[in-house]
Amino acid sequence: MTTARRIERSERSMPVLSRVRDQWSRSRPLTGVVVAGCLPLTAETGALARTLRAGGAELVLCSSNPLSTQDDVTASLREQGIAVHARRGVDRAGYYDDVRATLDALTGAGRAVLLDDGCDLISTLHQERPDLLGTGALLGASEQTGTGVLRLRQLARDGALSLPVVAVNDTPVKRVVDNRWGSGQSTVDALLRATGMLLAGRVCVVAGFGDVGRGVATRLRGLGAQVVVTEVDPVAALDATLDGFRVLPMAAAAAEAHVVVTATGGVDVVGARHLPLLRDGVVLANAGHFDVEVDVRALLAAASDREPDVRPALDEYTLADGRRVLLVAEGRVAGLAAAEGSPPAVMDLAFALQALTVRWLVGSAGTLAEGVHELPTEIDQRVAALALESLGVEVDRLSTAQATYLRSWRSGS
Amino acid sequence: MTTARRIERSERSMPVLSRVRDQWSRSRPLTGVVVAGCLPLTAETGALARTLRAGGAELVLCSSNPLSTQDDVTASLREQGIAVHARRGVDRAGYYDDVRATLDALTGAGRAVLLDDGCDLISTLHQERPDLLGTGALLGASEQTGTGVLRLRQLARDGALSLPVVAVNDTPVKRVVDNRWGSGQSTVDALLRATGMLLAGRVCVVAGFGDVGRGVATRLRGLGAQVVVTEVDPVAALDATLDGFRVLPMAAAAAEAHVVVTATGGVDVVGARHLPLLRDGVVLANAGHFDVEVDVRALLAAASDREPDVRPALDEYTLADGRRVLLVAEGRVAGLAAAEGSPPAVMDLAFALQALTVRWLVGSAGTLAEGVHELPTEIDQRVAALALESLGVEVDRLSTAQATYLRSWRSGS
Amino acid sequence: MTTARRIERSERSMPVLSRVRDQWSRSRPLTGVVVAGCLPLTAETGALARTLRAGGAELVLCSSNPLSTQDDVTASLREQGIAVHARRGVDRAGYYDDVRATLDALTGAGRAVLLDDGCDLISTLHQERPDLLGTGALLGASEQTGTGVLRLRQLARDGALSLPVVAVNDTPVKRVVDNRWGSGQSTVDALLRATGMLLAGRVCVVAGFGDVGRGVATRLRGLGAQVVVTEVDPVAALDATLDGFRVLPMAAAAAEAHVVVTATGGVDVVGARHLPLLRDGVVLANAGHFDVEVDVRALLAAASDREPDVRPALDEYTLADGRRVLLVAEGRVAGLAAAEGSPPAVMDLAFALQALTVRWLVGSAGTLAEGVHELPTEIDQRVAALALESLGVEVDRLSTAQATYLRSWRSGS
């Protein structure tokens, strides 16, 4: 199948975004706006790009994850006249060159909006291109990952955030659909493809019980695994406990694990101190945004042997005492690197939220303060309603009397 | 067992609150404060009352639910010198007399804090005793139910809320522990006691997928029921759908239901328009705060016969065409009226949150704006940590390096 | 409600048995047959008795569990002319007096069939009334519990079983409906009523992963507990492991347990050796047939204090070091003694199987060998089909071509 055909097929799997595109190709609400995006460059992103173009925007893109970049997709986007700075598998320096090239496109541009996935674009902007801030041309940005929002909030706390950014990641729809169930499914999919192991009956440790961790833990339980959760936050740990999960400190969990999946947004979750505890044949995988949750360097340092690709996206490290440790996708986000990332239906909603956010930022030009903004509830509800429609699910409507009751504080007794 | 013994036993089931009481009996942080509460008057509330007293507070109480009032508990509280205005089973007029009498105790009192459960105390205060507001003596209030918070937000929106109120209901701990799992368990417990039916294989319809509805739906599924959810909010409906629940409009759901549980916070969820659709022998129960979700008057009007108490807390209505409808606890909140309400471990956390909120309101006197406030995160985390300790669950701690990483927005790549 | 009304109401909850009764009141297939039964004497049993009577049988009954005997039911049965030898709460001697009196009714009777629930009737028959065996008048028996079947198979292995007995317990319908989901629900119901505790997040240990143990474990998991299974059979242990349960030896499990439920059919599952390991406040309950799975004598011997009925059906034992152990229903089968036993819908199917078995034994008179027989598949399928009908569930039918395919061993390739 040709790449163009593949993008077209993706669009058929994205009914919500398609609906937006159809409307925008008439109303053209993004005419004269440059959208600079740092996103995973997959067929689905191609559909988002086409939607923004249909709305009138000019586009410049780089990849938020060089390992997931599909070179045929970037070629196809370029053919459609979209500037793309990305190649599959570039190193760290090449990655930042692409980010910088994307920001360069904003020099002297008119109204512009950023789309970010992990905060690298916004972070580089603030560190290297302060000249682009404060001209009024940059209307705002949208960030779609939890890790990115965490970084943005730090930036804001340090007083260093100089434009309005919408935390798309934090909306209920994004959190439930993408972070929880999208990541949950793609992570178990990655484990199945990379290891081929029967998950039923295995002790699977999930580090972190945020949205992603909860999704992964729930899906692993759904496949018959005996799931253990580790946490640092007592509220999340209590939540996991009451959901029936066994909660342990990592040192205790690591000793029992057949599989460990990290999903904390943090660093060094499985590190040198845990290596002596692991069972022979343990599988390590990461579902967090960055490849720092499993300390791969510590693993390499402790290993007497490393055999790459014993299966696709699976490397085997042999420790000095003969125990073997299997690492999925070099510790990069497993669902993207060892499976196919979020399913089209998930990207459909995430990208519909992004598209409507771009439009909302354009429509709110000049009225938004610097800082992290929540997505307006109306956008969330609109996207959810379209998603239900595409699944064939109907909901009730409040009668006037019911709505009045809910609005009245005098009610009840 | 004597009532005093029963309250003492409740306290043993409430390790978190007990810990707070032990500390307060030394530090006495509520000395000179009047706490007026409108709460379910059960043995567990007795433990909260003793904690507040140990902290130095003077107490006056009425019941937020006359059907759940335990007269021996009120007697025991009175013996301990606490003013209690409540009798089991009083009618609506008597109920409001008790609420008013509770407010009367604030006339001329010094610093005071309100504890509310459904907003009736705060609502009556604003409607009938505006004189108590604005003197500065009323430091604030705490509201622990979702329905109450909904009413408060309306009050605030109307510009009519004249004191700071903490929405205890909205904290993660309260939502997960009490609303979701506490109500979930007590509602299925009520169904088992009231009907004795095998839930496995039955079509159980849950109206509303808020915290309570989600808890009820999850527990019914856990007992083998085939659960259908109805919703008016597309975001909640999408959430339920992706959690594997079948979502239908009520008209379609009612026709298949063996059981319907309402948990919307709204009114007339099962009403006259649904009665012609119901199966013979259907069970109706309400898990929402007020007894208005099942339209009992419509049911009575349509019935040719009503046999009360065919089992404890179960009335049987026979419709004109011979179909029978079984109503749990007259449509009042089933978990309280047909079972024992939230388990002690749940009340432990809810009341520990309430107690620490009272202290926080006292400590924040003069600094809080009128309006609805969130509970400070620290209180939530402290209560969760104590709860985990009581369950014997350990969590990890961030290392300095990990904490630094999470705080840094430059991190990641 | 009167007892007669209660029995009538039970019958309305037992649509399958009612259907059988309607047919039999015309065909009278049990005319001239004495049915002697040792069964739990509840309202549901009343419905079985009425069905057998409608079929023409003469009835004599004793109770298989004195604690669950409902004296008003026995009175009502007597009023209908049924001989009943049972009183609630009789001691062991009185219990066996009743069993013997029931067997006495067979002296000199014509054709007779036994209904047993735990094998006490059949066992006493063989030990004390060998004169009744071998006359040809005793056509056979039906045993409905797993424990009873276990005992029967031993009896057969010892060459001591002198009549044909149908193991109703072993049919798929009985195992799934009654043993698994009926006992599963009634056991958690008993835990909720007896303890009032929140099960979510608790470590609940289930000893034994037979049908009952699986049902209890699944239901506890469905209520949010963290379930641990103990087993002695590797096949059952592997089954539990692959179903996602943590499997541990009892010594390790007891040390973590908030709740222990025994369901093994064996003896001394929680015994003196485990008492030093238990957590303060642990709850012990038994779901097996006999009250020997928790060693109550050992508990009493180790206790410095015993407070009965701290809640209904819950005794508290205080050990020498101050730890408390809570025992449900004195170690008797919790679902019967602390809740209401199997729900009517379960008894409906179990009793329909029993009734059809009685008829099958009568119809097969003289053709069956001594020993344990399986229930004919046709009876199982007929009862299942009636049950689906009563739930409103439709199934497919094989087309002729499909049926032919399934019958052909040449098919497939």
Next chain:
Amino acid sequence: MTTARRIERSERSMPVLSRVRDQWSRSRPLTGVVVAGCLPLTAETGALARTLRAGGAELVLCSSNPLSTQDDVTASLREQGIAVHARRGVDRAGYYDDVRATLDALTGAGRAVLLDDGCDLISTLHQERPDLLGTGALLGASEQTGTGVLRLRQLARDGALSLPVVAVNDTPVKRVVDNRWGSGQSTVDALLRATGMLLAGRVCVVAGFGDVGRGVATRLRGLGAQVVVTEVDPVAALDATLDGFRVLPMAAAAAEAHVVVTATGGVDVVGARHLPLLRDGVVLANAGHFDVEVDVRALLAAASDREPDVRPALDEYTLADGRRVLLVAEGRVAGLAAAEGSPPAVMDLAFALQALTVRWLVGSAGTLAEGVHELPTEIDQRVAALALESLGVEVDRLSTAQATYLRSWRSGS
């Protein structure tokens, strides 16, 4: 990785079979025995072959599924001196040529045992090579699939089965590990790889609630799907209903389905009559042994267009009215054809059962009647115990007193 390395790696994933091989390389219990097998020829089968060889057997193999044959594995087996008649992707005629060639190796051989997977080897033997039967040299056979056992029982019922065959498929370990959880996981794995779709919230119809169907239904539910079951057997349908599944006739289910998975062992489960009912974009997959459950010819006849491989192992049929139907792996068993078949841990147990069955047939030479035999319980328990050991799970042992109690029919009261 080389093929030899891959087979060696498979053996490391098969600890139970490896244990058997270690013992047999000393005891050589199969010396002088020919084992003729019709099996899926994957790396795992290589490990079984090596185990039988280590036991002293001479081997001749063909493939039970040409689509899953791995040509490098067959080459590697040949290098080890094993006769292999199989090529990936041969047509029906070539397939039977291979089966016949395998049987030819038995001409004039000494003692021999057959291993079958679907009954084609045994069926062809009876139809085409009656000369090999009745010489006494053929000691017996082992059949590992449910479909094969079904065919064998028909053969036996027709009086046409002329050797003892062990129904390995029917043992608890095989049923739970392979049919339920192995097939359950590999089927959802196949759906994820072939379609990439988000399963959460989708209506997934599973036809058949035998072991495989139950496994598939449970795993789909575990991934968040809303599962509907269809059945023709009322007992299985009742089982599914009480497990919380919605049970519908296929005509009703097909109209709601996003996905249909067949697992009946029958034929024409989704056929021409259902095509007008299907939603646009529906996915059809088969988990049963033969590719006759979805009527592919009817689909092709009704389609105006067919686009093969729109994704790996996924063909898209466009019906006359524009609706699209996506068929996984041409209707062949999806877990094998679109994923990797049963995981190594599953094959480990299945093959250990097969190996021990071969030995048992050799040891029982001359003592077994023609017909279908159950696997001896001891083999099942031994394999389960080894499997638990490899997972690190410990179980309890009965004390002498406990074992005595269980053996005594006098016990209990």
